[in-house]
Amino acid sequence: MLQLTVLREQTAQVIEGLNKKNYKNTAEEVNTLLELDQQRRQVQSEHDELQSRANSISKEIGVLMKSGEREKAEAYKSETSELKQKTKSLADQLSSLEEQMQQALYKLPNLPHESVPEGRTAEDNEVVLQHGEIPDLFEGALPHWELIQKYDIIDFELGNKISGAGFPVYKRQGARLQRALINFFLDEAIKAGYMEVQPPILVNEASGYGTGQLPDKDGQMYHATADNLYLIPTAEVPITNIYRDVILPTDQLPVKNTGHTPCFRREAGSWGADVRGLNRLHQFDKVEIVQVTLPEKSYEALEEMSQHIQGLLQKLELPYRVLRLCGGDMSFTAALTFDMEVYSAAQCRWLEVSSASNFETYQANRLKLRYKNDSGKTQLLHTLNGSALALPRIVAALLENNQTPDGIVMPKVLHPYLGFEKIG
Template sequence: MLQLTVLREQTEHVIAGLNKKNYKNAAEEVAALLELDQHRRQVQSEHDELQSKANSLSKEIGMLMKNGEREKAEAYKAETSELKLKTKALAEQQTALEEEIQQALYKLPNLPHESVPKGRTAEDNEVVLQHGEIPQLHEGAQPHWELIQKYDIIDFELGNKITGAGFPVYKKQGARLQRALINFFLDEAMKAGYEEIQPPILVNEASGFGTGQLPDKEGQMYHATEDNYYLIPTAEVPITNIYRDVIVPTDQLPIKNTGHTPCFRREAGSWGADVRGLNRLHQFDKVEIVYITTPDKSYEALEEMSSYIQGLLQKLELPYRVLRLCGGDMGFTSALTYDMEVYSTAQSRWLEVSSASNFETYQANRLKLRYKTESGKTQLLHTLNGSALALPRIVAAILENNQTPDGINMPKVLHPYLGFDKIS
């Protein structure tokens, strides 16, 4: 959530940033919000003035009574009672205005970092680097949705029977590949200094607001309405909310956590190759990394996370590229995002498998996540997170890129986890 002080003191900067994210009516909404804030401050000033006057009269009443000036004391009592009624009404008005301001702030996205390129769609994203050779497949190579049927390792029809579309059943070597990837990703994260967390996969409304999924992504989250809990879209939500309303001692920074969870997203997909097979699911597994640090070190941390995620892709022997997302393609809460995409040779397209983002103080302001500087001043921390990695498209790329006429070769790094080196 953006800070009101930033809106007041850097209004044109805020409007320019919102415009870079292609946020509609940025100038009008910022102006309306600042007008609300001005009204709130006027109400607060009037409240404080009347409260101070009431307090002064209350002190004088005792002295008047002591001096025998009963009539004047009674007049002061009546005036004090009237002032209390007015201050109560002003306090209620102030509370209502604060809630209105809070809801308006919730609707504003984070401001993009200065390095974020301008643009509206994925075509405007900037390619930072590309790594690895795209494999040449044999004649008759198939996309992963054909391969999984051929080798009977994932069953979409069975998942549809049990739940619905987008909830596949992994079985046989497919289930073992899932487990191998999860364990590999967790082991690598712990080697890199991330502490493993196994969080709940249902979160309350406060957690959803804390990391910015609510109200922005409310329609995309599965909602258990009776208890008002939400199924998580990513482990980022419960792990980051561990630190809600916390002042972190500086000797505990940076905080680096990792966790594996299933993830749930209602997002309705269109028809076609973009959403076939494992390309887009309603439930999928992901290993997440969360990084919390001081503002002066957060962009260094983002580069560290990006390099770490790239290292995983290199170990899996997958060709990939790194994109810096443009303003129009960035997430609501992000200040800067790198997307990692692997090349799916059978589909002849790039598949996003990870996003690493710096949210700066946006989430921390919602979470009230802070630290104390050496001078004793309390300041907001910066939060970051990244997929390390999301499984479905990694599995799709492994299957497609490593297929041969007599089976699918597994990346060498997974052999100790799998117990086999080929799906056949």
């Protein structure tokens, strides 16, 4: 959530940043917020003056009663009663204004970092680097949705029977590949200094608002309405909310957590060839890495996270590229995002497998996640997260890129986790 002080003091820069994210009605909404803020401050000032006057009179009433000035004391009592009524009315008005401002602030996305390129769609993203050679597959090579049928390792029809489209059943070597990747990703994160946590996969409304999924992604989240709980779209939500309403000592920074969870996304409106097979699911597994850092250290942390994710892709021997997302393709909450994409040789296209983002103070302001600086003043921290990694498209690329006429050869780094070297 954007800070009001930033809106007041850097209005032109805020409008420019929101425009870069292609946010609609930017100037109108910012000006409405500033008007609400002005009203709130005026009401707060009037409320405080009346409260001060009421407190002052209350003290004098006792003195007047002791000195026998009963008539004047009664007049003061009457005035105090009127002041209390006015103060309550102003307090109600203040509460209403603050709620309006809060809801308006929730609707504003984060401001992009100065390095974010201009643009509206994925076509405008900047390719930062590309690593590895594109595989040259043999004639007759298959896309992953045909490979999984050939080797009977993932069953979409069975998943559709049990739950619906987008909920596959993994079995045999497919299930073991899932487990191997999860353990490999977690082990690598722990080696990199991340503490493993296993969080709940249902979160309350406050957690959704804390990391910015609500109200922005309300329609994309599965909602258990009877209990007003949400199935998580990513482990970022529960892991980051561990630190909601917390003041962290600086000697505990940076906080580095990792966790594996299933993730749930409605993906309303998704259709076509781009979502075939494992390309887009309603339920999938992912290992997440999350950091909480001092503001001056957060972009160093983002680069460290990017290098960690790239290291995983290199160990899996997958060709990949890193993209710096343009303003229009970034998430609602991010200030800067690097996407990692692997090349799918059978589909002849790049598949996004990870996003690493710095949210700066945007989530921390919602979460009230702070630290005390050297002068003892509380300041907002910076939060970051990254997929390290999401499984479905990694599996798709591994199956497609490593296929041979005699089976699918798994990368060496996974052999100890799998207990086999080849599918088929």
